[in-house]
Amino acid sequence: MGFDTKNEDLQTKLDEQQKVIDDYTNILKRLQADFENYIKRVEKEREEFANYSNHKLVAKLLNIVDDFEKALDVTKENKEIANGIEMIYKQLNKILQEEDVVAMNAIGEKLDPFKHEVIDIVNGDENDVVVEELQKGYILKNKVLRPSKVRISKCGGKE
Numbered sequence: 420m421g422f423d424t425k426n427e428d429l430q431t432k433l434d435e436q437q438k439v440i441d442d443y444t445n446i447l448k449r450l451q452a453d454f455e456n457y458i459k460r461v462e463k464e465r466e467e468f469a470n471y472s473n474h475k476l477v478a479k480l481l482n483i484v485d486d487f488e489k490a491l492d493v494t495k496e497n498k499e500i501a502n503g504i505e506m507i508y509k510q511l512n513k514i515l516q517e518e519d520v521v522a523m524n525a526i527g528e529k530l531d532p533f534k535h536e537v538i539d540i541v542n543g544d545e546n547d548v549v550v551e552e553l554q555k556g557y558i559l560k561n562k563v564l565r566p567s568k569v570r571i572s573k574c575g576g577k578e
């Protein structure tokens with residue numbers, strides 16, 4: 420009987436140790452999952468920060484794009500100057516496209532307060548339709564970077 424009792428005691432201790440091992444294994448798995456989630460969250464935050472940083476820089480560049488467009492309109496008579504300005508303008512637009520900046524085309528669209536900033540209202544056949552784009556709006560990575568400044572029509576609107 421001594422041998423069986425000793426065997427049972429050893430089996431009990433072995434079972435207790437196995438339970439401790441299982442507990443530590445579960446804790447380790449949870450820690451590993453938490454760490455992997457942490458890595459994903461930090462990577463996402465880093466990407467969002469980079470996008471935000473780009474957002475601020477690109478928003479400032481859009482004013483330069485506007486100035487180039489105005490300069491192109493003014494210098495149409497002087498082909499050499501117009502060609503130089505147009506070349507720089509195209510390079511700037513290429514950089515913006517590489518950064519996923521897309522110009523919006525607002526004319527003919529129904530007013531969307533997230534995409535359009537109403538500057539003026541004119542009398543027209545349809546309500547809340549953009550009839551003129553006073554300043555281009557832009558989208559960066561599917562978010563409105565700058566809303567289009569627009570003139571909209573209203574039935575019975577001001578003239």
